[in-house]
Amino acid sequence: MGTETSSTVGPPARKAAPVLRPARTVARWAVRHGLPAVYLERGARRGDPVGRLLRDRSVRDQPYGLYEELRARGAVSPGSIGLVTTSHAVASELLRSDRFGVGWDRSQAPRLIRWALAFGDELDAAGVAEPPSMLVVDPPDHTRFRRLVSRAFTPRATAAFEPVVQRTADSLLDALERHPGAHGGEVDLITTYAAQLPVLVIADLLGVPTERREDFLRWGAAAAATLDPGLPFRRYVAAERALRAMHAFLREHFARLRRDPGEDLVSRLVGLPDDEALTERELHATVMLLLGAGFETTVNLLGNGVVLLDAHHEQWDALRAVPAGWDGAVEEILRHDSPVQITGRTAKESGPLAGREVRAGTRVTVLLGAANRDPEVFDAPARFDVGRVNARDHLAFSAGIHYCVGAGLARLEGVVGLRTLSERFPALRVSGRPIRRDLQTLRGFEALPVTLRG
Ligand code: HEM
Numbered sequence: 001m002g003t004e005t006s007s008t009v010g011p012p013a014r015k016a017a018p019v020l021r022p023a024r025t026v027a028r029w030a031v032r033h034g035l036p037a038v039y040l041e042r043g044a045r046r047g048d049p050v051g052r053l054l055r056d057r058s059v060r061d062q063p064y065g066l067y068e069e070l071r072a073r074g075a076v077s078p079g080s081i082g083l084v085t086t087s088h089a090v091a092s093e094l095l096r097s098d099r100f101g102v103g104w105d106r107s108q109a110p111r112l113i114r115w116a117l118a119f120g121d122e123l124d125a126a127g128v129a130e131p132p133s134m135l136v137v138d139p140p141d142h143t144r145f146r147r148l149v150s151r152a153f154t155p156r157a158t159a160a161f162e163p164v165v166q167r168t169a170d171s172l173l174d175a176l177e178r179h180p181g182a183h184g185g186e187v188d189l190i191t192t193y194a195a196q197l198p199v200l201v202i203a204d205l206l207g208v209p210t211e212r213r214e215d216f217l218r219w220g221a222a223a224a225a226t227l228d229p230g231l232p233f234r235r236y237v238a239a240e241r242a243l244r245a246m247h248a249f250l251r252e253h254f255a256r257l258r259r260d261p262g263e264d265l266v267s268r269l270v271g272l273p274d275d276e277a278l279t280e281r282e283l284h285a286t287v288m289l290l291l292g293a294g295f296e297t298t299v300n301l302l303g304n305g306v307v308l309l310d311a312h313h314e315q316w317d318a319l320r321a322v323p324a325g326w327d328g329a330v331e332e333i334l335r336h337d338s339p340v341q342i343t344g345r346t347a348k349e350s351g352p353l354a355g356r357e358v359r360a361g362t363r364v365t366v367l368l369g370a371a372n373r374d375p376e377v378f379d380a381p382a383r384f385d386v387g388r389v390n391a392r393d394h395l396a397f398s399a400g401i402h403y404c405v406g407a408g409l410a411r412l413e414g415v416v417g418l419r420t421l422s423e424r425f426p427a428l429r430v431s432g433r434p435i436r437r438d439l440q441t442l443r444g445f446e447a448l449p450v451t452l453r454g
Helices: 018-045 049-055 057-061 064-072 088-096 111-119 141-153 155-159 162-177 189-194 196-206 210-225 233-259 265-270 280-296 298-311 313-321 323-336 407-424
Strands: 076-079 082-085 342-347 351-353 356-358 363-367 445-447 449-451
Touching: 018 049, 018 111, 018 233, 049 057, 049 064, 049 076, 082 088, 088 342, 088 351, 088 363, 141 155, 141 265, 141 280, 155 407, 162 189, 162 196, 162 407, 189 196, 189 298, 189 407, 189 445, 196 210, 196 265, 196 280, 196 298, 196 407, 210 233, 210 280, 233 265, 233 280, 265 280, 280 298, 298 313, 298 323, 298 407, 298 445, 313 323, 313 407, 323 407
Parallel strands: 082 363
Antiparallel strands: 076 082, 342 363, 351 356
């Protein structure tokens, strides 16, 4: 995560003059995707591992072999855009270090890039990994945004949410019982369950109408693609259309909650006192991130979990017999096939990292999915073992100040979601080839055919 960054929190909201809109779209695409694509493509042709990871569909589908190739070269190795690490120790140090940040100093960029960033800047087209999204801003702005939202995700607040998650899982599974494919036929578990549970839960938490969930899912899927560098132009245009629809929805939602606030997090954010109030742009960035991160990641935890458990059926049977094991199982799923595979940081100052001098401004790609299979930390890391004692040492939720704010909620959805599914459909089996999402940063399935009754 965190591919497009800035050290400052962007200019005030501005609407593009309609006549300039296509030109602005091209400018945005060119700096965020067109240019990185050229670098990555060139790197991939020369055999560069990061280039291959990001451009080669087969590597992307099965990146673990490449991670091991990279690991053999050392804890940190050079890639097409800066350095790359597969090491758990290095990733932990880097993510927690205040010598590295998510922002970068735009004033150091070439003039043309600065011009394109400024010209293409538009609130209504901004993605979840663009400033001032807290994911890509450094303190002090990060501290301010994080403080405002973290109150809604304390362990106590998360535990209080358990009945909502349970009720939601139950009602989705009731509907699944009535599905035409439920009796002997095939059902796609992603669209009927794994995608639905997180979106309904986050919609409840943010006070957004659940009737719009199919819109959110559509917009979210397109927006998730913008996390990946090097998107082709047509895909970027489709993603931008979805982002615009999402911003338009949020604008109306904020107006509604200002008139008629509820008890939810967004009502609190729109009603902050003047000295704490977020600007319109900050409000959009914060809520869009919560909404997107709230369901685009957890769907992968649930889908990856079902595929792994189906492939290790004896472990699934053991969990049915001893449901107390679900907490550990969810950690192992997060470790073994991490829903967020990639993040990165930029050195704010020059200094050492894993015995190598790293210059200020150097980008370090952190392969979370590789760190989670580091043999220095995890015995036989490629083995899936729901009883692994240190599975929770994974970095699937990152570390340091950007550690996932929704980690507790995601764990709760993972445990309740998978346990309830297993109880209701003990004979569930994967019945066809699951189809991977065409994404690099996020790892999961877009279709997962199952039979519910064996
Ligand atoms: C299995 C599910 C999830 C996974 C694997 C996951 C993973 C992550 C990771 C790796 C980061 C940090 C990226 C970095 O350090 O650059 C992150 C940040 C974040 N996540 Fe999650 N996440 C999940 C679910 C959720 C949920 C349910 C929410 C709900 C609200 C959420 C909200 C956020 C937010 C707001 C941030 C930004 C935090 C910050 O920058 O301070 N995530 N997540």
